[in-house]
Amino acid sequence: MSDRRSPSPLAERLxxxxxxxxxxxxxxxxxxxxxxxxxxxxxxxxxxxxxxxxIVRLTVRGLAARVRRPRxxxxxxxxxxxxxxxxxxxxxxxxxxxxxLRRPAMSAIVILTLGxxxxxxxxxxxxxxALILRPFTIHDVDRVTLLSYTKPDDLDKRDSVTxxxxxxxxxxxxxxxxxxxxxxxxxxxxxxxxxxxxxxxFRVSADFFPALGVQLTAGRSFRPEEEIFxxxxxxxxxxxxxxxxxxxxxxxVGRAIEINGDKYEVIGIGPAGFDFPTGAQMWAPFAPDATxxxxxxxxxxxxxxxxxxxxxxxxxxxxMAVIGERMSREHPDTNRDRKARVYTLSEGMTxxxxxxxxxxxxxxxxxxxxxxxxxxxxxxxxxxxxxQREMAVRLAIGASRIxxxxxxxxxxxxxxxxxxxxxxxxAWGFLKLLVQFMxxxxxxxxxxxxxxxxxxxxxxxxxxxxxxxxxxxxxxPALQGSRPRLAESLKDGGRTAAGGVSRLRLRRSLVVxxxxxxxxxxxASALSVVTVHRFLNGPQGYDADxxxxxxxxxSGGRYETPESRRxxxxxxxxxxxxxxxxxxxxxxxxxxxxxxxxxxxxxxEGVPSDDPNNPPSSDYRTATxxxxxxxxxxxxxxxxxxxxxxxxSLPVAIVTESFAxxxxxxxxxxxxxxxxxxxxxxxxxxxxxDVIHDWFGRRNYPTMYRALRQAPPASVALVVRTPRDPKLxxxxxxAALRAVxxxxxxxxxxxxxxxxxxxxxxxxxxxxxxxxxxxxxLVLALIGVYGVMAHMVTQRTHExxxxxxxxxxxxxxxxxxxxxxxxxxxxxxxxxxxxxIALNGAMQAGLLAASSDARIVAGLAVLLSxxxxxxxxxxxxxxxxxxxxxALRGE
Amino acid sequence: MNLGEFEHIVLLAILxxxxxxxxxxxxxxxxxxxxxxxxxxxxxxxxxxxxxxxCLRSRMGAPLPERGGRARRYFTVTAAGLASIxxxxxxxxxxxxxxxxxxxx
Numbered sequence: 001m002s003d004r005r006s007p008s009p010l011a012e013r014l015x016x017x018x019x020x021x022x023x024x025x026x027x028x029x030x031x032x033x034x035x036x037x038x039x040x041x042x043x044x045x046x047x048x049x050x051x052x053x054x055i056v057r058l059t060v061r062g063l064a065a066r067v068r069r070p071r072x073x074x075x076x077x078x079x080x081x082x083x084x085x086x087x088x089x090x091x092x093x094x095x096x097x098x099x100x101l102r103r104p105a106m107s108a109i110v111i112l113t114l115g116x117x118x119x120x121x122x123x124x125x126x127x128x129x130a131l132i133l134r135p136f137t138i139h140d141v142d143r144v145t146l147l148s149y150t151k152p153d154d155l156d157k158r159d160s161v162t163x164x165x166x167x168x169x170x171x172x173x174x175x176x177x178x179x180x181x182x183x184x185x186x187x188x189x190x191x192x193x194x195x196x197x198x199x200x201x202f203r204v205s206a207d208f209f210p211a212l213g214v215q216l217t218a219g220r221s222f223r224p225e226e227e228i229f230x231x232x233x234x235x236x237x238x239x240x241x242x243x244x245x246x247x248x249x250x251x252x253v254g255r256a257i258e259i260n261g262d263k264y265e266v267i268g269i270g271p272a273g274f275d276f277p278t279g280a281q282m283w284a285p286f287a288p289d290a291t292x293x294x295x296x297x298x299x300x301x302x303x304x305x306x307x308x309x310x311x312x313x314x315x316x317x318x319x320m321a322v323i324g325e326r327m328s329r330e331h332p333d334t335n336r337d338r339k340a341r342v343y344t345l346s347e348g349m350t351x352x353x354x355x356x357x358x359x360x361x362x363x364x365x366x367x368x369x370x371x372x373x374x375x376x377x378x379x380x381x382x383x384x385x386x387x388q389r390e391m392a393v394r395l396a397i398g399a400s401r402i403x404x405x406x407x408x409x410x411x412x413x414x415x416x417x418x419x420x421x422x423x424x425x426x427a428w429g430f431l432k433l434l435v436q437f438m439x440x441x442x443x444x445x446x447x448x449x450x451x452x453x454x455x456x457x458x459x460x461x462x463x464x465x466x467x468x469x470x471x472x473x474x475x476x477p478a479l480q481g482s483r484p485r486l487a488e489s490l491k492d493g494g495r496t497a498a499g500g501v502s503r504l505r506l507r508r509s510l511v512v513x514x515x516x517x518x519x520x521x522x523x524a525s526a527l528s529v530v531t532v533h534r535f536l537n538g539p540q541g542y543d544a545d546x547x548x549x550x551x552x553x554x555s556g557g558r559y560e561t562p563e564s565r566r567x568x569x570x571x572x573x574x575x576x577x578x579x580x581x582x583x584x585x586x587x588x589x590x591x592x593x594x595x596x597x598x599x600x601x602x603x604x605e606g607v608p609s610d611d612p613n614n615p616p617s618s619d620y621r622t623a624t625x626x627x628x629x630x631x632x633x634x635x636x637x638x639x640x641x642x643x644x645x646x647x648x649s650l651p652v653a654i655v656t657e658s659f660a661x662x663x664x665x666x667x668x669x670x671x672x673x674x675x676x677x678x679x680x681x682x683x684x685x686x687x688x689x690d691v692i693h694d695w696f697g698r699r700n701y702p703t704m705y706r707a708l709r710q711a712p713p714a715s716v717a718l719v720v721r722t723p724r725d726p727k728l729x730x731x732x733x734x735a736a737l738r739a740v741x742x743x744x745x746x747x748x749x750x751x752x753x754x755x756x757x758x759x760x761x762x763x764x765x766x767x768x769x770x771x772x773x774x775x776x777x778l779v780l781a782l783i784g785v786y787g788v789m790a791h792m793v794t795q796r797t798h799e800x801x802x803x804x805x806x807x808x809x810x811x812x813x814x815x816x817x818x819x820x821x822x823x824x825x826x827x828x829x830x831x832x833x834x835x836x837i838a839l840n841g842a843m844q845a846g847l848l849a850a851s852s853d854a855r856i857v858a859g860l861a862v863l864l865s866x867x868x869x870x871x872x873x874x875x876x877x878x879x880x881x882x883x884x885x886x887a888l889r890g891e
Numbered sequence: 892m893n894l895g896e897f898e899h900i901v902l903l904a905i906l907x908x909x910x911x912x913x914x915x916x917x918x919x920x921x922x923x924x925x926x927x928x929x930x931x932x933x934x935x936x937x938x939x940x941x942x943x944x945x946c947l948r949s950r951m952g953a954p955l956p957e958r959g960g961r962a963r964r965y966f967t968v969t970a971a972g973l974a975s976i977x978x979x980x981x982x983x984x985x986x987x988x989x990x991x992x993x994x995x996x
Contacts, residue, residue: 030961
């Protein structure tokens with residue numbers, strides 16, 4: 001007699017899990033199989049289906065019954081007598097877990113709230129970690145330093161070393177560095193094989209790759225003799241460029257490619273993922289000619305050094321200080337005020353603005369977490385009220401208070417830890433979105449951007465703050481809960497007046513605190529949104545609509561002479577202006593509000609400079625005559641350029657209003673003369689309006705314009721104005737320029753609005769992230785208000801019933817409840833306003849000089865109060881609906 | 892001890908079945924006598940609850956091959972169960988008094 005096999009053992013296993021193993025489950029499974037065997041005689045297949053369906057139904061029913069079943073008070077585990085602390089904790093841990101499972105809905109809300117709060121922190125931590133703490137994937141990055149040679153008031157750490165100084169440093173044999181290198185921007189056009197293409201390249205000295213500890217994928221790095229001018233036609237190409245443009249062809253090493261009209265031999269291929277600095281795709285030797293090598297004024301090099309074994313950053317600082325001082329003595333006319341400084345590479349390459357922004361994000365995330373903690377503490381306090389009798393009984397029969405506090409704290413810690421995976425998941429999703437939406441073009445300038453991800457450090461951080469948060473939100477309810485008034489609580493039906501009042505007071509303070517924290521966050525997020533809006537849509541000094549822009553770099557063999565560059569610019573604008581749909585066209589070296597800038601030192605006739613070492617300076621533009629009309633920049637005085645301002649005629653300049661105010665505050669600038677760099681004397685013929693070139697450092701900055709025909713630049717931007725959608729001109733514009741020079745690559749072909757949008761993308765990110773934080777804070781704070789008021793109404797049902805029985809109207813009851821909410825809101829919002837004012841400085845730094853605005857603070861205070869009152873109104877309605885008879889029958 | 896209607900029905904069905912009362916015939920008996928269908932889950936829940944109320948006692952039979960080697964669980968009504976049925980019946984009878992003419996048509 002052999003046992004027959006079950007028709008669906010897996011389903012049976014499922015049911016056993018839900019109902020538990022045992023005789024009872026066994027008998028049910030037996031019944032099902034017995035019926036199955038009878039049905040199987042007719043159709044085995046249908047019987048099988050029937051059997052599975054029955055088990056599923058019983059499973060669902062069993063689950064539902066489990067959820068619905070009134071939970072018995074969890075039996076208190078016996079204190080193991082004289083046992084080790086670990087055993088005790090183990091028992092209490094299991095008690096905590098059961099206690100959490102007993103209230104699935106509430107535990108879920110707690111975990112969700114915490115998950116949001118922790119997730120925000122985890123995400124920001126990841127960003128900070130990737131951008132500030134470890135922005136470079138460079139071997140031993142801590143040993144690599146950045147050297148700057150700055151004037152005392154200059155904040156920019158990069159691009160600060162002159163070629164002559166760098167070459168002197170090299171001769172010094174500075175022994176604190178094992179390797180020592182410099183690099184400089186190199187705008188390179190690759191021609192041949194494919195469309196001409198502009199590639200971001202760098203001129204680097206021979207020790208560049210060894211200093212960074214980089215091993216090339218193929219080929220070799222540069223040799224010292226290739227640093228000699230004339231022997232520098234070698235190039236190392238980046239891994240991405242090699243894959244993309246050269247189809248990963250390993251034979252490319254040793255071949256020549258055409259860059260800027262010259263032949264360069266490819267000698268190496270960079271390793272995958274290496275794009276230092278700032279997204280470089282190509283590196284050629286830095287080979288200064290005699291003029292550059294002697295230049296001690298133009299400080300455009302960035303110098304890096306790898307510390308020698310056993311030497312520290314402090315050693316490097318000390319040695320560089322000594323060298324810097326000596327060079328100040330040797331070259332007093334140029335180096336008198338320069339000071340050598342040494343930074344770690346991570347610190348040196350990070351933009352000054354990034355720190356305050358990230359600090360603001362981290363602070364905001366922390367605020368959100370604190371608000372979440374307050375909410376959780378609130379829920380736990382409410383539950384503490386329900387469990388008061390349980391605790392009282394346990395205290396009465398001799399449980400120690402420490403044990404109860406420990407148990408409740410353990411419960412909080414378990415909740416905190418359970419929220420961690422959820423937080424990491426939320427953070428992961430958020431970071432994916434963040435990384436995905438940043439244009440690659442911008443992202444490459446943010447060192448470490450592509451390293452933003454979930455990693456062990458982030459998980460560790462999240463667990464740590466999860467534990468911290470658990471202690472914060474768990475301690476107060478635990479202390480409160482372990483201190484019930486015994487006699488009060490044990491009275492049957494006791495509403496526990498005394499304990500309830502102090503608990504309620506605590507909960508109200510938490511709500512006040514939440515609102516006080518939420519308001520500054522709301523202010524910060526509103527400010528960032530306003531700032532972004534203003535940057536994008538505010539007055540720019542020119543008309544940004546219906547403009548098409550593009551850039552070309554005129555370098556290398558074909559554009560060596562000023563004449564050839566002038567020819568290109570004039571031909572290009574003639575062709576562009578002739579396009580159907582084009583209204584006017586102009587050429588300029590730098591387009592407003594887009595990347596790049598060009599400045600010049602000045603000599604103003606009749607105004608001697610105070611300090612010959614630091615001559616006055618301004619931004620420098622050189623443009624064709626149509627620029628003002630095309631951009632929509634007004635001429636305020638005098639005239640615009642004309643085509644009579646050409647080579648050989650009187651050299652002229654037009655200055656901006658701010659320029660005129662700065663250099664000739666009390667005189668008419670027309671007719672005055674100045675020199676830009678080492679130009680001839682230029683006569684000012686007009687004053688034009690200011691433009692906002694850069695919202696952070698170049699807002700209405702003094703600027704001078706020269707006539708392009710008199711000073712053709714090496715890099716030209718072309719601007720076309722059209723009465724229609726500028727995108728319609730894209731194809732025609734490209735074709736027109738190909739007709740001018742088929743080998744000349746164009747880039748940044750886009751509308752002015754697109755350029756502006758890209759330029760402010762960082763700000764838009766700041767705005768969007770702050771908006772998320774503000775929204776989270778608002779929602780969490782409102783949940784807090786609602787929770788406390790709802791709980792208060794439940795607790796005071798009896799009292800409200802009495803009031804109504806004695807003649808209070810619905811309106812009186814609503815007024816009573818709303819009055820409570822109003823009081824809490826008023827205190828919370830008042831504190832929030834104070835906090836907003838106190839944090840104003842930090843916000844200004846974080847939001848890049850957007851100043852706080854009393855109207856914004858006031859408006860948000862009103863909004864928050866209104867929302868809080870609305871949240872409090874729902875429980876108030878419920879209070880008003882209390883039937884006195886029902887409320888009093890509950891006795 | 893108050894009995895719900897379904898519990899009352901289950902107890903009566905078990906009494907009718909005598910020694911052979913396990914879940915399958917109990918369910919068939921109820922369906923046959925009352926003409927309404929009974930969900931297995933509901934029956935097991937009721938049996939469990941009645942046993943918890945001490946109205947039922949159960950014993951396990953011998954393992955049977957047609958049940959995959961599992962035993963049947965036989966139920967018998969306890970003295971307390973009988974008392975509950977009687978008390979329910981008495982309550983109902985008292986409520987019936989005087990209504991026979993209108994209800995037993």
